[in-house]
Structure formats: structure tokens, C-alpha cells
Ligand SMILES: NC(=O)c1ccc[n+]([C@@H]2O[C@H](COP(=O)([O-])OP(=O)(O)OC[C@H]3O[C@@H](n4cnc5c(N)ncnc54)[C@H](O)[C@@H]3O)[C@@H](O)[C@H]2O)c1
């Protein structure tokens with residue numbers, strides 16, 4: 028069976044996913060696209076020579092019976108509306124992060140999915156499919172480093188555009204660490220406090236950059252997470268978990284080593300699209316395969332989207348208060364407790 032996919036939002040990542048589904052991955056085809064910028068949606072059909080219809084909006088795209096599943100790759104604030112419409116029509120939905128921009132909105136999605144009675148939603152936390160993080164998780168689960176005690180990580184972008192605001196360091200950037208870290212160590216977050224080091228002169232006046240988040244988990248693991256989005260030198264994702272008996276570290280991206288002009292060097296990446304390209308491929312292929320073969324997605328759930336949103340809300344509060352703020356999660360609904368997950 029070929030899964031027929033409709034894409035809502037044909038901007039940067041929407042196009043990336045369209046390209047991989049139509050040119051690289053197996054088992055799916057793009058049959059529909061839409062974007063508030065209709066010109067852009069039409070261009071994408073031409074650019075990738077898709078056998079797809081450009082619809083005027085998400086509502087008509089989702090309602091079309093030729094569409095089995097939708098990819099929501101629009102701006103964060105538009106996600107909730109499209110995801111709820113997809114659930115209403117019983118369509119599978121892969122939603123890029125964030126699932127919704129507030130914890131309340133994520134809860135509305137969770138309730139809609141539970142009421143529908145079947146899992147339909149996967150959230151685009153692609154790091155869970157990255158080989159390096161997967162190996163770290165295996166090592167931690169096998170207790171190779173004993174109990175994790177501390178985590179040090181960094182999320183650095185070369186630069187950001189003028190629309191990037193201080194809270195986006197959380198909702199757009201740190202959100203990836205928020206998802207991956209609790210998954211890696213099988214723990215829940217307890218509290219967060221934010222520190223602002225000396226500001227780089229390369230950031231706009233209104234943007235606090237860099238920022239340091241000190242997060243504690245329920246079992247007492249101390250996490251220091253640096254977000255530095257005008258670091259200039261490269262796209263750099265670091266993660267190191269220090270345990271009772273050893274350390275696991277995220278591998279560097281492989282690169283050839285060049286000896287030249289009395290120097291020894293390796294190249295660093297500069298763009299997020301390249302850093303997680305394999306993870307995106309595996310993630311979307313897993314979505315296609317699991318809904319086609321098992322009748323439901325098996326990647327990150329709406330509940331994972333909710334955990335991220337609750338934590339992000341508190342991180343933004345901590346950015347503003349400067350105080351240590353408590354992170355309180357509700358009880359995980361039974362619906363999500365025994366799901367088969369990748
Ligand atoms: N997983 C990742 O690593 C990753 C990377 C980049 C972006 N993202 C997420 O993907 C989403 C899109 O990011 P982007 O970088 O592609 O942004 P973008 O601005 O390049 O593209 C978003 C597109 O959505 C369209 N759009 C907005 N509202 C819409 C609506 N209601 N209906 C249809 N189209 C709509 C816009 O016109 C735009 O073309 C964001 O939520 C972002 O956080 C995830």
C-alpha cells in the first residue's frame with residue numbers, strides 16, 4: 028500500500044520532508060499540499076514534479092478522501108488547528124515540533140485523540156532517531172555508566188534572523204533538548220532556573236544570547252543546557268552524560284581530517300538541515316511504515332508533545348523571573364502508558 032500524504036506548510040522543513048518522501052523514502056507519495064502562501068504551495072508541486080493538488084487551506088486538504096495522512100509543517104501557532112482537524116477526520120498526522128504552543132492546547136489534542144479512541148499523532152522530535160542519541164540511550168539503559176548524575180549539553184546555531192526572540196531560545200531551540208534528555212535518562216523534570224552570561228555583541232539588542240538553563244530532574248540529575256544562537260562558528264550540538272561509573276558523549280559528526288598548510292582540521296556543519304538529515308529520513312520512514320503496517324504511528328506521542336510544552340512554559344517563566352521554577356506534570360493518561368513505541 029502507498030500512503031497518500033498531504034503537507035500543510037511548504038516552507039523550509041515542509042519542502043525538506045516533501046523532497047525526502049518523493050525522492051528518497053519508500054511507501055508514500057505526496058498527493059496534496061497547502062500553504063497560506065498559495066504561490067509557494069504551487070511552486071513546490073512544480074519544483075518536485077509532484078502528482079499533487081495544491082489546496083486552498085488545511086481544512087479542504089484534510090477532508091479530501093484521497094489523503095490518508097498529513098504532515099503539519101506550518102508555523103507553531105497553526106499546528107493545533109490542523110492536528111485537531113486531522114483527528115476529527117481520523118487521519119494520521121505527523122506534526123513538526125511544537126505539537127502546540129501551550130500546554131493547554133496540547134492537552135486539547137490529547138483529549139481529542141483519546142476520544143477518537145486510537146493513536147493517530149506523531150510529533151517531530153527527530154533526535155530520538157539520531158544514531159548517536161540512540162546509542163547513548165542504549166548505554167544508559169544497559170547501565171554501562173551506572174546511574175546518570177549530571178548532563179552537560181549545548182545547542183549552538185551560527186546565527187538567527189531578526190524575528191528570533193528571547194523566548195524562542197526555549198520554544199524553538201531548547202525544545203529539542205527538553206524532549207531528548209528526559210527520554211535518554213528515563214526521568215521527569217523537577218525545576219529550572221535560567222542564567223544569562225555576558226551577552227554576545229553578535230545578537231540583536233533585544234535578544235538575550237547566550238542563555239544557560241539549569242534543570243533538575245526528579246531523581247536529582249543536574250542538567251546544564253546552553254543555548255547560543257549567534258555562536259558564529261557552526262551548528263554545534265553537544266551532549267555529555269556523566270554517570271557513577273563513566274561518561275557517554277554524543278559523537279561528533281563524521282568529517283574527513285585535512286592536513287594542509289601546517290594545520291590539521293575537520294569541517295563543522297553550519298545548518299540544522301544537514302546535522303540531522305539521517306534522523307529525519309529514519310523518522311519519516313518510521314511514520315510511513317508504522318501507520319501502513321501497524322495501523323498507528325510509533326514515534327513520539329502527543330503526550331511527549333505535552334511534556335515538552337509544559338516544560339517549555341516553565342522555562343519561559345524562569346527566563347522572566349530569574350528564579351528557580353517548579354515543573355509540574357499531570358498524570359500520564361492510561362491511553363499513552365502501554366503504547367508500542369519505537
Ligand atoms: N524538527 C526540526 O528540527 C525542525 C527544524 C525546523 C523547523 N521545525 C519546525 O517546523 C515548523 C516550520 O518551520 P520552518 O522552518 O519550515 O518555517 P517556514 O517559515 O520556513 O515555513 C512555514 C510555512 O508554513 C506556512 N504556514 C503558516 N501558517 C499556515 C497555515 N495555517 N496553513 C498553511 N500554511 C501555513 C507559511 O506560509 C510557511 O511557508 C515550525 O514549527 C518549526 O519549529 C522543526
Ligand SMILES: O[C@H]1[C@H](O)[C@@H](O)[C@H](O)[C@@H](O)[C@H]1O
Pocket residue numbers: 184199200203256299
Ligand atoms: O527551528 C530551528 C530548528 O528546530 C533547529 O533544529 C534549531 O537548532 C534552531 O535553533 C531552531 O530555530
